Amino acid sequence: MNKEELQKIKEYALERHIPIIMDDTLEVIDEILTKKKPEKILEIGTAVGYSAMCFSEYLVQCGRIDTIERDEQRVLEARENIKKVGVEEKIKIYEGDAVEILPTLNEQYDVVFIDAAKGKYPFFLEQALRMLKPDGVILADNILYKGYVMSDYNKHKQRTAVTHLRQYIKEITENPDLETTILEVGDGLAISKRVK
Ligand code: SAH
Ligand code: MG
Numbered sequence: 001m002n003k004e005e006l007q008k009i010k011e012y013a014l015e016r017h018i019p020i021i022m023d024d025t026l027e028v029i030d031e032i033l034t035k036k037k038p039e040k041i042l043e044i045g046t047a048v049g050y051s052a053m054c055f056s057e058y059l060v061q062c063g064r065i066d067t068i069e070r071d072e073q074r075v076l077e078a079r080e081n082i083k084k085v086g087v088e089e090k091i092k093i094y095e096g097d098a099v100e101i102l103p104t105l106n107e108q109y110d111v112v113f114i115d116a117a118k119g120k121y122p123f124f125l126e127q128a129l130r131m132l133k134p135d136g137v138i139l140a141d142n143i144l145y146k147g148y149v150m151s152d153y154n155k156h157k158q159r160t161a162v163t164h165l166r167q168y169i170k171e172i173t174e175n176p177d178l179e180t181t182i183l184e185v186g187d188g189l190a191i192s193k194r195v196k
Contacts, residue, residue: 005084006053013048018074021051021115021141022186029113029139032191033058038110042131043067044098044124045116049078049091055113056090065091066107068098068116102127109133115141118161121168129194137193138178140168144188 013020021029039060043052046069056065069075075095082088094101098116102124112128114121121140128138142165144150148158149165169190172180178192 001053001057001087002085005081005086006050009048009053009081009085010050013050018047019142020047021054025141025186025189026051026054028183028185028189028191029055030058032137032139033111036110036137039063040107040109041065041111041113042105042107042109042128043113043115044102045069045114046078046093047074049081049093051113051115052078052091053082053085053087055111056087059090063090066094066105066109067091068094068096068101070095070097099123105131107131110136112136112138113141114138118142118145119164121164122171125168125171132194134194134196137191138172140172140190140192142187143169143182143190144184146187149188 010020033055037060040063041055043065046052046067052065052067069078075093078093082091099120109131110133112132114124132138145161145165148154148162154162172178172190172192177194177196179195180190180192183189
C-alpha cells in the first residue's frame with residue numbers, strides 16, 4: 001500500500017471538508033482490527049475511500065471490504081484513490097443508497113462500520129445485525145454528533161438525526177447479545193461486540 005499517496009488523499013479530503021474519520025477514532029479502530037484480523041468488513045459511507053483504505057491494512061490475506069456510497073462523484077474519486085494506493089483488490093465499492101443496497105447483501109462480516117446518514121442508524125443496525133458473524137463487532141461513528149446527542153437543547157435541523165442516534169444507542173445498550181462501549185473520541189464512537 002502506498003502510504004504517501006494515502007496521506008495526500010487524506011489532506012486533500014480535509015481541505016474540502018469531507019468528513020473523513022478522525023485520527024483518534026482511527027487509533028481505537030486500528031487496535032480493534034489488529035486483534036480481530038478480519039476477513040470481511042462492511043462499511044456504510046465510503047466518501048473518498050480514506051477509512052476503507054486505512055482498514056484494508058488489517059485484513060487477513062484475501063480479505064475484503066465492501067463499502068457503500070451514494071454520491072456519484074465521491075464513488076468516482078474513491079475508485080481512483082483506491083487504485084492510486086494500490087488496494088483495489090481489497091475494496092469493493094457499491095454505488096447507491098445503503099438503504100436499498102444493504103437488504104440485497106447476504107454476506108457474513110467480522111466488522112461493520114456505520115458512517116453515513118445519521119437518521120438511518122437504527123436501520124443500518126438492523127441490517128448489520130443480520131449479517132454480523134457471531135463474534136463480530138459493529139462500530140458506529142459520529143454517535144455523539146458534536147455533543148447534541150447528550151444535550152437537552154437541539155435545533156430543529158438536528159432533531160431528527162439526534163432522535164435516531166439516541167434510538168441507536170438505546171437499542172445497542174438494551175440488546176442482550178451485544179456488549180457496548182461508547183467512547184468520546186472524535187465525534188463519538190460506539191463499539192458493540194456480539195457476545196451471543
Ligand atoms: N467513512 C468515510 C467518511 C464517510 S462520510 C471516511 O472516514 O473516510 C459519510 C458518507 O456517507 C458521505 O460521503 C455520504 O455521501 C454517504 N452517505 C450518507 N448517507 C448514505 C446512504 N444512505 N447511502 C450511502 N451513502 C450514504
Ligand atoms: Mg464519520
